[in-house]
Amino acid sequence: GQNIDQPTEMTATEGAIVQINCTYQTSGFNGLFWYQQHAGEAPTFLSYNVLDGLEEKGRFSSFLSRSKGYSYLLLKELQMKDSASYLCAVRPYTPDSNYQLIWGAGTKLIIKP
Amino acid sequence: NAGVTQTPKFQVLKTGQSMTLQCAQDMNHEYMSWYRQDPGMGLRLIHYSVGAGITDQGEVPNGYNVSRSTTEDFPLRLLSAAPSQTSVYFCASSYGRANTGELFFGEGSRLTVL
Numbered sequence: 001g002q003n004i005d006q007p008t009e010m011t012a013t014e015g016a017i018v019q020i021n022c023t024y025q026t027s028g029f030n031g032l033f034w035y036q037q038h039a040g041e042a043p044t045f046l047s048y049n050v051l052d053g054l055e056e057k058g059r060f061s062s063f064l065s066r067s068k069g070y071s072y073l074l075l076k077e078l079q080m081k082d083s084a085s086y087l088c089a090v091r092p093y094t095p096d097s098n099y100q101l102i103w104g105a106g107t108k109l110i111i112k113p
Numbered sequence: 114n115a116g117v118t119q120t121p122k123f124q125v126l127k128t129g130q131s132m133t134l135q136c137a138q139d140m141n142h143e144y145m146s147w148y149r150q151d152p153g154m155g156l157r158l159i160h161y162s163v164g165a166g167i168t169d170q171g172e173v174p175n176g177y178n179v180s181r182s183t184t185e186d187f188p189l190r191l192l193s194a195a196p197s198q199t200s201v202y203f204c205a206s207s208y209g210r211a212n213t214g215e216l217f218f219g220e221g222s223r224l225t226v227l
Contacts, residue, residue, distance in 0.1 A: 033215075041221075045215045087156070100158055100161070101156075105153055105154055
């Protein structure tokens with residue numbers, strides 16, 4: 001089967017750093033995505049990794065290890081507005097699943113002052 | 114630039130009623146899709162389309178129909194609503210025919226079936 005695991009909830013302090021992990025088991029691999037979703041709102045795209053390594057984009061970085069089936073999203077200098085759910089999604093690589101992402105249930109991040 | 118527009122934002126139905134969720138995008142995206150989001154679960158794909166006149170089933174298509182007569186519009190029809198269809202529905206689109214992953218989502222439609 002295909003599966004994505006991420007922690008249900010995490011708490012961090014304003015100004016600190018937090019790492020949100022995502023592990024996956026899929027039939028092939030053709031990219032991993034992170035989305036941010038504020039409560040009651042739509043998901044918005046954060047990052048995309050298809051090769052091993054770290055992708056940095058401002059305060060947010062995303063890391064991928066394909067051999068370990070593992071990714072993390074690193075958020076630095078946390079702000080109150082970073083309180084949201086963070087969704088990990090993987091695109092398997094098979095001829096008939098080119099259009100479908102497999103989504104994790106999301107990690108709810110709570111930022112405390 | 115409106116992006117992806119969904120209507121209605123909220124809807125309450127009785128079991129057995131039918132309704133259509135509307136989705137329109139003004140970005141000339143070829144790929145469009147419908148997801149449902151339930152507590153404790155990941156987004157689940159209902160139906161998708163890679164261009165006008167082409168639709169296909171996703172992971173949870175039962176009880177839903179779609180059509181794609183134009184590039185801009187991708188309505189989702191609930192044929193006979195059931196309480197199990199209580200959920201938040203998102204329409205999403207992407208550049209090109211393949212799902213490149215950077216999906217643009219509508220604001221969501223919260224549906225309650227009594």
